[in-house]
Amino acid sequence: MGQQEKVSTSLAGAVSEGISASLAAVDAELDRRYPGDPGTRQPVHTVYVPGNVFDAGTIRSWGDQALAALDEHAPDADSFAEVLGLSHDLAEDVYGRVRAKLEREPIEDLRVDFEDGYAGKDGAAEDADAARTARLISEAYAGGTSQAGGSGGGTAAPYMGIRMKCMEAAVRDRGIRTTDVFLTGLLEHGGLPDGLVLTLPKVTYPEQVSAFVRLLEAFEKAHGLDEGRLGFEIQIETSQSILAADGTAAVARMIGAAEGRATGLHYGTFDYSACLGVSAAYQASDHPAADHAKAVMQVAAAGTGVRVSDGSTNVLPVGSTEHVHEAWRLHYGLTRRALARAYYQGWDMHPAHIPTRYAAVFAFYREGFEAAAKRLSAYANHAGGDVMDEPATAKALSSYLLRGIDCGALDTAEVDALTGLSRADLDRFAAPRRGDLTATAQ
Known part of the structure; x- marks a missing residue:
């Protein structure tokens, strides 16, 4: 056994103590701003359903339509492999898992839309649709949710909620009222579910995020709810949310303005592209402008516990088998591209998108497992x-x-x-x- 090495120091303990004292405020700021990932499940997608269309059978209907699309256009693993370019063994595994997923849990996150996709005729109709949505979501959660590894399934998606109108002047009062009607309805029908998600669209200034925080604070106070019970996603759909007039990254300030309530940043493919003047034919989630926006979002959100979601494709897998296959290849490729870039969630616009959403996600994890x-x-x-x-x-x-x-x-x-x-x-x-x-x- 060798001689123990002598250890010598030159600095008094007071030096270390003084440095620690000088950094105490920084330590507290790191803990506050960058708590890390919350460790909860992140859905692989968000499905978008207009508020005037959503009903009690929506989730099961989407699953059935997705299965029907597979039956018609890719009835077995070999045909699915040919469409998507998968190996035989991987296709056998993925295809079976996709079908099982569509039967058990076709939608992981459902957003009932009261913004761009909503076609309510007037304020009274929107009130009625918001109240009905609250009742239906409450009833769905009362029926339970399915688990990814379980058999069978409940009537609710793991995550459900609404996208209200934005905080811009023209629609602000309507958005506030719809949020109030929806949340009040949930409380009247059993309480706020654990999987509740709210999405605030078209945010341009951090002050709009602050205003939404004030709204949620007022609702919590009115009903004696725990402070911070209500969180929300911020949808990034304007150029000003990425680069503010003063040259700063406004999206980073938006996370701070949410005061710990922000749960996600969702990229809005088509509004953002149009805002930059991208022609309709080139508006896609793999456009360089989209890559830039999502990269800024990703850096702003890193370490904060706020998740980043990709947008959607508007090329629908409908019509002839040839067109469905083309749309499936596009959707599969965009989803795999997003996963490689650490965008683990995206938006799906049609039931026939779901098979390729899950195929891309499952192949991504099976290949690297x-x-x-x-x-x-x-x-x-x-x-x-x-x-x-x-x-x-x-x-x-x-x-x-x-x-x-x-x-x-x-x-x-x-x-x-x-x-x-x-x-x-x-x-x-x-x-x-x-x-x-x-x-x-x-």
Whole structure:
């Protein structure tokens, strides 16, 4: 046994204490502004249904229509593989999982729309539709939700809510009233569900976010709800929300203006593109202007606990089989592209979009599952390997596996078998506290 090394220092303990004291405000600001991912499930998509159309059978109807589209245009795994360019083995796995998902949980996140897609005739009609939506969503949650790995299914999607009109002057009062009618109706029919989501569209200035916060605060106070009970998504649909008049990134200030209530930033493909003057034929989520906007959103949201969602495609898989196949290839490619760029959620506009949404998501996780599991296992067991991973990478690997489990692409048992890690273990790797992550990296 060798001689113990002498350790010497030159600085008094007061130096470290003084530095820590000088950074106390920064430490508090880091904890407040960058708490990290909330660790909850993020849906892979949001489905958009006009408020005048939504009814009790909407979710099941979308699932049935999606299954019918598969039956007509890709009745087996081989035909699906040919359309999307999948290998035979991957197609066999993915196709079965897609059909099971459509039967069990066809929609992960439903937004009943009272903005651009709404066709109510007048204020009285919108009042009635908002009240009816509240009742139907309450009844759906009373019937339960399905679980990604379970059998059968409830009557509600895991997440449901409304998109109200924006905070611009012309429609502000109507948006406030619809929000009030909807939330009041939920309380009258059993309370606010855990999966409740609100989406505020066409935000241009952070002050509009602040105004919506004041609205939700007033509602909570009026009903004795816990402060902060109501959160919301911010839809990014204007150029000014990305670059403000003073040259700053307004979207970053919007997150701050939400005072901890912001849960997501959703990219609005067509409004944003039109705002920049992009011709209709080129308005798509892979346009360079879209990539720039989403990259700014992504950086602004990183570490804040606010999730980023891609937009949608307006090319619908309807009509001839040839056209459906073309639309499916487009949608599949856009979804895979978004996943590779860490946009794990998008918007779907038609029931026939759902098969390729789930096909792209499931293929993304199935293709990378074994490599991710082995890397995480090696890291957790200090076993080394051909890749030297750090705590931040372990966090990314765990998050990848958890997302796959949550949507039904991966089974808990197969993840356990390859990693030797439980769900609780994965959660710990995926959401370390900032101090834990820093200390582990030293």
